[in-house]
Structures are given as structure tokens and as C-alpha cells.
Amino acid sequence: MTQTLTHNISFPLTEPGALDQDEAFFHLFEDGVERRLRFHDYGPIYQRPGLYEQLFYQRLQCASPTKAVDVLGKVLTDNRVEISSLRVLDLGAGNGMMGELLNAARVVGVDILEEAKQACDRDRPHAYDAYYVADLTSPDPKVEAQLKMWQFDCLSCIAALGYGDIPVPAFANAMNLVQDQGWLVFNIKEDFMRSGDRTGFSRLIDALMRLGVLEIHHLERYRHRVSIDGRPLFYFVVVARKVADVAPDVVDRAMRP
Numbered sequence: 001m002t003q004t005l006t007h008n009i010s011f012p013l014t015e016p017g018a019l020d021q022d023e024a025f026f027h028l029f030e031d032g033v034e035r036r037l038r039f040h041d042y043g044p045i046y047q048r049p050g051l052y053e054q055l056f057y058q059r060l061q062c063a064s065p066t067k068a069v070d071v072l073g074k075v076l077t078d079n080r081v082e083i084s085s086l087r088v089l090d091l092g093a094g095n096g097m098m099g100e101l102l103n104a105a106r107v108v109g110v111d112i113l114e115e116a117k118q119a120c121d122r123d124r125p126h127a128y129d130a131y132y133v134a135d136l137t138s139p140d141p142k143v144e145a146q147l148k149m150w151q152f153d154c155l156s157c158i159a160a161l162g163y164g165d166i167p168v169p170a171f172a173n174a175m176n177l178v179q180d181q182g183w184l185v186f187n188i189k190e191d192f193m194r195s196g197d198r199t200g201f202s203r204l205i206d207a208l209m210r211l212g213v214l215e216i217h218h219l220e221r222y223r224h225r226v227s228i229d230g231r232p233l234f235y236f237v238v239v240a241r242k243v244a245d246v247a248p249d250v251v252d253r254a255m256r257p
């Protein structure tokens with residue numbers, strides 16, 4: 001990144017635990033104006049150089065991209081695969097925090113927000129070989145055709161599943177862009193892996209494991225970051241091998257509560 005600005009931000013006085021991750025907000029003071037932004041207001045956050053890093057990495061101590069790359073590296077070493085040989089699709093790429101750590105043959109970013117691509121072009125132009133602004137929930141056939149041409153053998157998806165971010169069908173479509181025997185590294189909030197989860201990820205991952213579509217190589221609970229009131233937020237990091245495509249009926253069933 002070329003520049004780190006220190007933004008004038010403050011966190012509100014709230015009851016501990018009162019706000020869920022997607023409700024949490026902060027105040028931004030700029031040019032004499034106070035704005036209230038949610039942590040998930042990614043567009044305005046990405047538009048301000050350094051604000052995403054200041055919030056999530058300095059204040060909230062997000063550890064996930066380094067954790068994911070570390071765990072992926074260990075699994076690949078155990079399986080005698082060089083990360084430098086992989087062609088990686090980084091889904092929910094944001095401003096490139098994950099992409100810049102992946103020392104792979106090709107790294108291609110996809111994000112739903114134009115502001116994410118602009119922030120990445122501005123702050124980490126070296127992170128990706130290509131960056132697509134797309135929603136893989138129902139991808140534009142032209143974008144899908146281009147993505148297929150990259151012949152991915154690895155999918156990364158960090159800090160982007162659930163919570164109104166990437167839904168099950170988009171994740172499944174991204175998995176299906178990865179060749180069989182390819183690798184997956186993703187993280188997910190521990191609640192979304194439990195029964196009773198409403199995002200559908202718990203049912204999807206259960207089904208994929210049962211059907212032998214996913215071969216789990218590493219599953220670890222770790223501290224993703226702290227919450228706005230300083231509580232640890234635990235996620236699972238998963239490294240898996242994709243054995244076959246995800247069938248549409250598996251996605252449909254995962255989406256049904």
C-alpha cells in the first residue's frame with residue numbers, strides 16, 4: 001500500500017454484546033462533519049485510503065489473511081504442492097489484503113463492489129493479475145466464461161461469507177470454477193458452522209463433506225479479530241480439497257431452513 005492515513009474515528013458507547021457484527025458502527029469525523037458508518041459499509045470505507053486497514057487491522061486486530069495463508073501453506077507442503085504453482089480465485093477480494101499475501105502463479109480477485117476494485121487498484125495494484133467486479137450468485141455468462149479461462153485450482157475466500165456478504169449460491173458457483181482436486185481456503189464465523197445457522201453454510205459444508213465433494217485437510221478455531229467492545233470473535237479456518245462440483249440440489253437444500 002502506498003499510503004496509510006490516520007482517520008479520525010471513534011467507537012460508540014454501547015452495551016457490551018449489544019451489536020452484532022453487521023450492526024456495529026463507528027463515527028468518522030471529516031472536514032468538520034461527523035458521519036456514522038457501519039463496519040459493513042464497505043463502499044465508503046474503501047473510498048478512504050487506509051480506513052479499512054485502520055478499522056479492521058489496527059483497531060480490531062484482524063488476523064485472518066495471514067492465518068489463512070499460513071495454514072494453506074502447511075497443508076500444501078504436506079501434500080507436496082507448491083503454492084507458486086496454483087491459480088487462485090480470491091472471492092470477496094476487497095482491497096487486496098488476501099491477494100497480496102498469495103504468492104501463487106496467478107491470483108484473480110472477484111468482488112461485488114466497484115469501490116473494492118478501485119481501492120485495490122489504488123492501494124495494492126500488484127495484488128491481482130485480474131480483478132472482476134461481479135456477483136457470482138447469478139454470474140453474467142461473459143464474466144463466467146472469462147473466469148473459466150483462468151483454470152483455477154484454488155479458491156480463497158476470507159472474511160466474506162455470511163452476514164449479508166457472500167451467500168451460499170455464490171460460494172458454490174465459485175467452488176465450481178475450481179478444477180476437481182483443487183484447493184479451497186476459507187474462514188467462517190463459528191456460529192455459521194453450527195446447527196441452527198440461518199446462512200445455510202453449516203448445511204452446505206455438512207452435505208459436501210458427507211457426499212465426499214469436500215475433503216477437509218485442516219479445520220481450526222481461531223481468533224479472527226476482536227469485536228467493537230473488545231471481545232474475541234472466533235472463526236474456523238478451513239483448508240479442503242474439492243473432489244467434485246457442487247450439485248444445484250445440494251445448494252437448494254442448504255438454503256432451506
Ligand SMILES: C[S@@+](CC[C@H](N)C(=O)[O-])C[C@H]1O[C@@H](n2cnc3c(N)ncnc32)[C@H](O)[C@@H]1O
Nearest residue numbers: 092093094097111112113116158159160165166
Ligand atoms: C470484510 S471484506 C473482506 C475483504 C478481504 N477478503 C479481506 O480479507 O480483507 C468482505 C468483502 O466481500 C465482498 N462481498 C460481499 N458480498 C459479495 C458477493 N456476493 N460477491 C463478491 N464479493 C462480495 C464485499 O464487497 C467486501 O469487499
